[in-house]
Amino acid sequence: MTKTAFSSLPLAAEQLSNIKSLGYEHMTPIQAQGLPAVLDGKDLLAQAKTGSGKTAAFAIGLLHKLDVKKYQTQSLVLCPTRELADQVSKEIRRLARAIPNTKILTLCGGKPIAPQLTSLEHSPHIVVGTPGRILKHLVDKHSLNLDNLDILVLDEADRMLDMGFYEDIMQIINNTPKTRQTLLFSATYPEQIKDISDAIQNDPVDIRLETSHNENKIKQVFYEFEKGERTQTLISLLHHYHPQSTVVFCNRKQQAKELAEALWAEGFHALALHGDLEQKDRDQVLVQFSNKSSSILIATDVAARGIDIKDLEAVINFEITPDPEIHIHRIGRTGRAGNEGLALTLFMASEAHRVNRIEEYQNTTFKIEKTSGLKRRDNFKLSPPMVTLCINGGRKNKVRAGDILGALTAKTDLPGKQIGKIDIFDTISYVAIERPIAKQALKILSEGKIKGRKFKVRKLS
Numbered sequence: 001m002t003k004t005a006f007s008s009l010p011l012a013a014e015q016l017s018n019i020k021s022l023g024y025e026h027m028t029p030i031q032a033q034g035l036p037a038v039l040d041g042k043d044l045l046a047q048a049k050t051g052s053g054k055t056a057a058f059a060i061g062l063l064h065k066l067d068v069k070k071y072q073t074q075s076l077v078l079c080p081t082r083e084l085a086d087q088v089s090k091e092i093r094r095l096a097r098a099i100p101n102t103k104i105l106t107l108c109g110g111k112p113i114a115p116q117l118t119s120l121e122h123s124p125h126i127v128v129g130t131p132g133r134i135l136k137h138l139v140d141k142h143s144l145n146l147d148n149l150d151i152l153v154l155d156e157a158d159r160m161l162d163m164g165f166y167e168d169i170m171q172i173i174n175n176t177p178k179t180r181q182t183l184l185f186s187a188t189y190p191e192q193i194k195d196i197s198d199a200i201q202n203d204p205v206d207i208r209l210e211t212s213h214n215e216n217k218i219k220q221v222f223y224e225f226e227k228g229e230r231t232q233t234l235i236s237l238l239h240h241y242h243p244q245s246t247v248v249f250c251n252r253k254q255q256a257k258e259l260a261e262a263l264w265a266e267g268f269h270a271l272a273l274h275g276d277l278e279q280k281d282r283d284q285v286l287v288q289f290s291n292k293s294s295s296i297l298i299a300t301d302v303a304a305r306g307i308d309i310k311d312l313e314a315v316i317n318f319e320i321t322p323d324p325e326i327h328i329h330r331i332g333r334t335g336r337a338g339n340e341g342l343a344l345t346l347f348m349a350s351e352a353h354r355v356n357r358i359e360e361y362q363n364t365t366f367k368i369e370k371t372s373g374l375k376r377r378d379n380f381k382l383s384p385p386m387v388t389l390c391i392n393g394g395r396k397n398k399v400r401a402g403d404i405l406g407a408l409t410a411k412t413d414l415p416g417k418q419i420g421k422i423d424i425f426d427t428i429s430y431v432a433i434e435r436p437i438a439k440q441a442l443k444i445l446s447e448g449k450i451k452g453r454k455f456k457v458r459k460l461s
């Protein structure tokens with residue numbers, strides 16, 4: 001496959017060097033195929049999922065078109081979930097580093113509206129948000145004005161339709177200029193997507209990338225278990241393969257909750273991600289899994305949608321899905337960035353037809369392994385390499401990642417390389433620390449100051 005350099009695009013030199021500094025060497029396929037059209041002002045209908053580089057495929061376009069001297073909302077990105085909106089904002093912020101004074105605002109439901117109203121007193125250049133809350137600002141509060149919108153992006157449009165946002169989206173669109181450029185991204189192409197594209201787009205450039213492009217880099221193994229043995233078979237798989245990071249998929253949230261409890265009881269550090277969690281708990285689960293202080297994430301398909309979890313050593317289908325397309329989506333989370341991934345699927349005799357359906361969909365036959373071949377280890381421990389410390393101060397307290405790093409390392413002999421990911425939220429921050437030095441780091445942060453101020457710090461368990 002030929003690799004296309006970003007320098008082939010008509011971008012400002014500052015943006016090209018910023019992209020380089022982010023470590024993006026070549027365009028991903030969606031960027032190589034989509035960006036020329038986006039920069040040319042064309043509408044785009046693109047099939048792309050998380051991990052394809054789709055965010056940069058539109059973000060570079062929004063930023064290219066942006067005039068920072070105009071204090072008007074020039075781009076709007078609609079996302080199905082807060083997690084995706086946060087991720088998209090982060091990526092746009094990274095790409096906006098080359099353009100000083102760009103104001104990007106995230107507007108999502110489940111968050112207090114008053115601070116959003118304050119932020120909207122001066123129009124942001126770019127707004128990222130979920131449809132319900134955007135509509136509230138637009139129609140109920142009149143706090144958002146889209147009269148000068150240049151570009152509208154619908155990200156994960158299929159998911160937004162699944163979640164019943166059709167009416168909201170159409171009402172938002174009715175408040176935007178007809179001359180706008182519309183970019184529509186969707187992981188799947190149901191009939192409804194075609195319909196919505198026909199209704200809101202103008203002769204879009206249509207890009208479809210193969211859904212299963214990294215299939216061959218994923219080793220798939222199927223295990224048939226006896227009724228009543230589902231959880232024990234999963235534990236045997238964890239013993240046998242001892243993956244460092246695993247997402248275990250369940251079909252129902254109740255099952256996800258129960259499984260997390262069962263795995264804790266067996267000494268595994270497993271966290272469940274499902275629709276019943278409060279936003280703060282969802283954030284904590286994702287932070288702990290992505291910073292390697294939890295090794296197993298148990299998720300339902302709905303909860304996992306749109307979240308950017310990379311470098312997964314294994315995906316385990318605790319319950320096989322009846323939908324082969326969902327199966328492909330699940331297993332696509334392992335084996336990224338050229339590493340071979342591992343996808344393990346459990347099924348019992350009454351679910352065998354689901355295996356057949358996936359085989360038909362992928363046009364292949366899978367070897368079915370025996371669970372008796374799975375080896376359990378003595379004194380087995382799958383403890384995550386990191387521990388998360390939680391600091392009760394965040395963006396609103398002007399805490400930045402550099403301040404936390406500084407507080408930990410400036411006057412101490414704590415090696416910076418043993419400090420992992422730092423996540424800053426509005427009023428709370430998280431820092432991952434290698435397990436052996438976690439106690440020492442906790443002491444330093446609790447007894448010392450961050451940016452000259454005392455903060456409460458605790459270990460997340």
Ligand code: AMP
Pocket residue numbers: 023024025026027028031049050051052053054055056091308
């Ligand atoms: P997305 O599909 O937008 O969620 O992007 C997946 C990840 O790939 C994000 O962490 C991006 O920062 C990263 N990414 C986007 N474009 C590139 C690129 N051209 N080269 C390397 N990484 C990229």
